[in-house]
Amino acid sequence: xxxxxxxxxxxxxxxxxxxxxxxxxPPPQRLKNLLDSELDGTRDSKVPIMLPxxxxxxxxxxxxxxxxxxxxxxxxxVSAVNGFPDTQLISFQEMQQACLRxxxxxxxxxxxxxxxxxxxxxxxxxxxxxxxxxxxxIQGYARTGMAxxxxxxxxxxxxxxxxxxxxxxxxxxxxxxxxxAADARDEYSQQFGAGSGPLILARTDALKTDxxxxxxxxxxAFLEAGADMTFLEAPESIEQMQEYCRRVPGPKLxxxxxxxxxxxxxxxxxxxxxxxxxxxxxxxxxxxIKVMEESLSRIASGESTDDIILPFAQTKDAxxxxxxxxxxxxxxxx
Numbered sequence: 001x002x003x004x005x006x007x008x009x010x011x012x013x014x015x016x017x018x019x020x021x022x023x024x025x026p027p028p029q030r031l032k033n034l035l036d037s038e039l040d041g042t043r044d045s046k047v048p049i050m051l052p053x054x055x056x057x058x059x060x061x062x063x064x065x066x067x068x069x070x071x072x073x074x075x076x077x078v079s080a081v082n083g084f085p086d087t088q089l090i091s092f093q094e095m096q097q098a099c100l101r102x103x104x105x106x107x108x109x110x111x112x113x114x115x116x117x118x119x120x121x122x123x124x125x126x127x128x129x130x131x132x133x134x135x136x137x138i139q140g141y142a143r144t145g146m147a148x149x150x151x152x153x154x155x156x157x158x159x160x161x162x163x164x165x166x167x168x169x170x171x172x173x174x175x176x177x178x179x180x181a182a183d184a185r186d187e188y189s190q191q192f193g194a195g196s197g198p199l200i201l202a203r204t205d206a207l208k209t210d211x212x213x214x215x216x217x218x219x220x221a222f223l224e225a226g227a228d229m230t231f232l233e234a235p236e237s238i239e240q241m242q243e244y245c246r247r248v249p250g251p252k253l254x255x256x257x258x259x260x261x262x263x264x265x266x267x268x269x270x271x272x273x274x275x276x277x278x279x280x281x282x283x284x285x286x287x288x289i290k291v292m293e294e295s296l297s298r299i300a301s302g303e304s305t306d307d308i309i310l311p312f313a314q315t316k317d318a319x320x321x322x323x324x325x326x327x328x329x330x331x332x333x334x
Contacts, residue, residue, distance in 0.1 A: 029195030060105030119147030182226025245274030
């Protein structure tokens with residue numbers, strides 16, 4: 001069958017046949033369809049939407065090739081692979097470039113799998129300035145093909161939600177950030193078609209700084225301001241997780257950071273509590289650091305690394321050589 005392509009202003013989505021189309025929907029619409037199916041019970045799964053977090057083209061490829069329905073681009077990971085901690089030392093432009101690399105990885109995996117690329121929610125931090133900067137961030141990420149963008153209420157420069165020293169902006173300012181993000185979403189859809197504006201995930205870190213009730217208040221205010229999804233960062237007990245899910249409507253994200261502040265629960269239990277999505281922000285990064293440090297130690301001591309590395313053929317396939325060879329053969333002239 002022929003494959004038809006529709007490329008919209010850098011968003012890289014498909015229209016056509018052979019299983020790639022998902023009805024020709026842009027990434028934000030595909031994410032919305034996925035969220036709606038989880039909320040209305042038509043998604044056939046005993047676990048919430050699982051979001052192993054990526055941070056570059058390779059990790060995006062690996063998540064998609066593993067069969068997950070969606071992913072999340074973590075700012076912690078993007079900062080780390082650039083050699084920095086997650087303290088907003090990375091600029092908007094660097095994050096936008098990371099979005100593009102992630103989308104390229106998702107696109108390349110989708111071509112191998114003969115399916116639509118899985119949607120990705122990207123970390124937009126605090127929006128990199130005032131409310132007008134927030135709008136630019138949303139629309140800039142949209143042009144790279146991101147399905148959703150997370151905007152948070154920390155004071156800039158922000159930091160990882162599970163480390164010391166964070167603070168949040170006043171409620172009114174936080175609401176204006178979210179309102180600006182929602183306006184940018186709607187304006188983008190008006191320009192480029194219904195469903196093309198990235199969904200807004202509004203995050204609050206107020207639980208740690210101002211208490212649980214303040215966190216709930218902000219989540220509800222963010223929904224009123226136009227957010228599509230909420231994220232109460234760093235609840236410290238199962239009871240707080242349950243109360244958040246009971247009192248705040250709409251799609252909700254659980255952040256499963258190993259050794260962080262939030263209890264790590266089995267996915268099925270998260271769904272039972274009421275979470276729509278479960279993100280695993282540092283699992284891939286932390287696992288890769290562990291294996292790389294072990295490899296370096298063995299190299300330094302002259303030990304073999306054969307038992308902790310992939311066969312070369314598998315490594316080549318993971319990074320895309322298999323499809324490249326097929327494409328190269330298709331267009332050879334000899």
